[in-house]
Amino acid sequence: MRPSAAARLKPRLLSLLHEVPRGRVTTYGTLAACLGVSARLVARVMASLSEAEAEGAPWHRVVGAGGVLRTAGGRQAERLRREGVGVSARDRVEGFARLLFTPSAEG
């Protein structure tokens, strides 16, 4: 059977995610543009990651447009700060423009 678009996108997204170096961040829209899908779909895939997948991928380096953390729980800010990325109390990545990383389209 044909897997859903999200399931099809998952491995590709995870692969792209590994291109984001430690201490840098990227956005849903940026990844979406590289993959040729909508940012919404990228978000859906991220939200559907299993525990194991989340452990093996730097999902915390993906933030919303403008450097705003859109994740629930606040675990992302903790992980980012641990690798040197400053996050304000308002869930904003400090120096976002400077830290933004744009992976090259795979293929």
Add this chain to the structure above:
DNA sequence: AAAGTGACTGACA
């Protein structure tokens, strides 16, 4: 089938 919802984004007031 229809409506509601969400780890999104860009534009506008």
Add this chain to the structure above:
DNA sequence: GTGTCAGCCACTT
């Protein structure tokens, strides 16, 4: 800076 709207796509009820 905040609030609202429209476009987006898959999943759930």
